[in-house]
Amino acid sequence: MGKEKDILERHLVENPAEHKEAMELITGCKWDIHPASFRHYPVHIPRDMGSTLSFLEQDSAMLVVDPATEEELAITCTENQTIPDPIMVERLMAHIANQYLTRARDGKKPVPIIGGVLYYGDKPWTVPVSLKEKLKIPGTTQGSFIQDFRIQVVDLGGLPDQVIENMTTDLRYFAGLLKAKREGRQYTVNTGEIHHPVWTVKGLAYLSGMEIDDEELLKMIESKEEYTMELAYTCLSKAQADAALRAGFQHGEAAGIRKGEAAGIRKGEAAGIRKGRTEGRNRAHQLYSWLDKQDRTNEYLQATSSEQLFEQYWQEMQNSMKN
Known part of the structure; x- marks a missing residue:
């Protein structure tokens, strides 16, 4: 360990x-x-x-x-x-x-x-x-x-x-x-503020079998928002992490091919995975903030329970922002 x-x-x-x-x-x-x-x-x-x-x-x-x-x-x-x-x-x-x-x-x-x-x-x-x-x-x-x-x-x-x-x-x-x-x-998710986000989120990630990128964690912690378990859950949601990884592989493969074999498809995939993780968590964070403004945070866990449901909520958010 x-x-x-x-x-x-x-x-x-x-x-x-x-x-x-x-x-x-x-x-x-x-x-x-x-x-x-x-x-x-x-x-x-x-x-x-x-x-x-x-x-x-x-x-x-x-x-x-x-x-x-x-x-x-x-x-x-x-x-x-x-x-x-x-x-x-x-x-x-x-x-x-x-x-x-x-x-x-x-x-x-x-x-x-x-x-x-x-x-x-x-x-x-x-x-x-x-x-x-x-x-x-x-x-x-x-x-x-x-x-x-x-x-x-x-x-x-x-x-x-x-x-x-x-x-x-x-x-x-x-x-x-x-x-x-x-x-x-x-x-x-337990409600309330996380008092020690670095050790708490990293410890929870370890217990849940997830990997947390230190750089991404630092960026979230340095944000001006109060750090809560609802936000930390975006790091620990297995469904969202899997979706981000899939998107990362696809993006990395495409980017690697476009840059040519000299740049290395594997390097492109690695970059894609990192980008996919970041983009996936950023989208989850945005969705949570939108649900919070709508007084619908109780729907967040349902929204992140599957990739299909997440996309439905995401589309609803996008449509509401256009109106």
């Missing part, structure tokens, strides 16, 4: 508001703490290589402080998974123990360390969430003497609709998309 998985691991959840909401999901309760109380906490720094603590490694972690005094109150951390990891219990247990021991060796006071897992998978989490689940305890041994360690896994795609609707950060767009994929239905 490489770089794409990093998008989910750090860039989004290291925003204080998103991190706070992730911790509320993990702990199952609201935190009466302002996002400004969260500070980035270094977890990818090398330690003394001669020590057992070679690295502090966690996907994302933040230090919670008292804003008035900067007193350290807690450390919060998440592991972010797109597939179930059978050794996640051991991993999280080791990371948290590592943090406690490192602070002790560094002469820092102990603070509560709260951790959990954000799961972005298409299927439910199926591997153990506690140490005792994995142990075969001898019959002569009292189980109460075996120390357990349990992790909290937040299955974003399995959250109830009401929980997703009440979420306030960009994490809800991930939960909405994953829930739709798992139920085998079309993604119903």
Whole structure:
């Protein structure tokens, strides 16, 4: 998964508001703490290589402080998974123990360390969430003497609709998309502004199996319009992307032939694909803006559900603009 998985691991959840909401999901309760109380906490720094603590490694972690005094109150951390990891219990247990021991060796006071897992998978989490689940305890041994360690896994795609609707950060767009994929239905776009469009749209594209061109994404983000999921959906609509690709191939092939074999038909096709993607998304954006002016945005998903319907709406828009 490489770089794409990093998008989910750090860039989004290291925003204080998103991190706070992730911790509320993990702990199952609201935190009466302002996002400004969260500070980035270094977890990818090398330690003394001669020590057992070679690295502090966690996907994302933040230090919670008292804003008035900067007193350290807690450390919060998440592991972010797109597939179930059978050794996640051991991993999280080791990371948290590592943090406690490192602070002790560094002469820092102990603070509560709260951790959990954000799961972005298409299927439910199926591997153990506690140490005792994995142990075969001898019959002569009292189980109460075996120390357990349990992790909290937040299955974003399995959250109830009401929980997703009440979420306030960009994490809800991930939960909405994953829930739709798992139920085998079309993604119903969550309304509202996207606060971190780069990481959110790229992360959603990764989860939906789409490719987003960084240059195109940057152009959209730099536009003066408020960036919403309704607009981002034009990037993620599979039907529209396929239509744009088909148009791109046709345009590229024709342009390549006209410029001659010396220029290279393949080069023409590549240019055509890029142009087709851009033109397809621009047309979808224009159609959405027109429907918005007509107070018909509820028809947008229907309009983008197939190439034929899109062309019908497009023609209606063109005719209305002529009158």
